[in-house]
Amino acid sequence: MKALIVLGIIGTFALIAVxxxxxxxxxxxxxSLGLFALLIAFGIAGGVMRxxxxxxxxxxxxxxxxxxxxxxxxxxxxxxWYAYLLPAASIALFWFLELTEGSRHEALRSVLKPLLA
Numbered sequence: 001m002k003a004l005i006v007l008g009i010i011g012t013f014a015l016i017a018v019x020x021x022x023x024x025x026x027x028x029x030x031x032s033l034g035l036f037a038l039l040i041a042f043g044i045a046g047g048v049m050r051x052x053x054x055x056x057x058x059x060x061x062x063x064x065x066x067x068x069x070x071x072x073x074x075x076x077x078x079x080x081w082y083a084y085l086l087p088a089a090s091i092a093l094f095w096f097l098e099l100t101e102g103s104r105h106e107a108l109r110s111v112l113k114p115l116l117a
Contacts, residue, residue, distance in 0.1 A: 012036055012071065019074050028073075035070050035084060039063060042087035049094045059094075062086035 016036070020029040043063050049056040069083035 008067070009040075012067070012074075015071065015074050031079070032070065032074050035073075038084060039066055039070065039087070042066070042091070045091055046087065049091070052094060052097070055090060055094055055097075059087060059090040062090050
């Protein structure tokens, strides 16, 4: 799985470079590189959501959908800007739930403490 992620990163950079050499549009190249850096940041920041597995899976799907929108943009399609808001929305939802509901690890620890003692 990690090898596929590394190949995806290298492939996306190669696709951006080939697109720049073919069309010579600096604006599109810079937008593509910026969005790709943003997607990598969203992927790394999503690691904190592993405690809430359904939300984490939704975040992974959102990152993959945003990456597909980036590849579509690089290959000559239009820019779907709202696809890049999906990973940000899942992170915002996680932090909202964390602030309002808490992680509930304290309750789990208090229940398991007598059993483990």
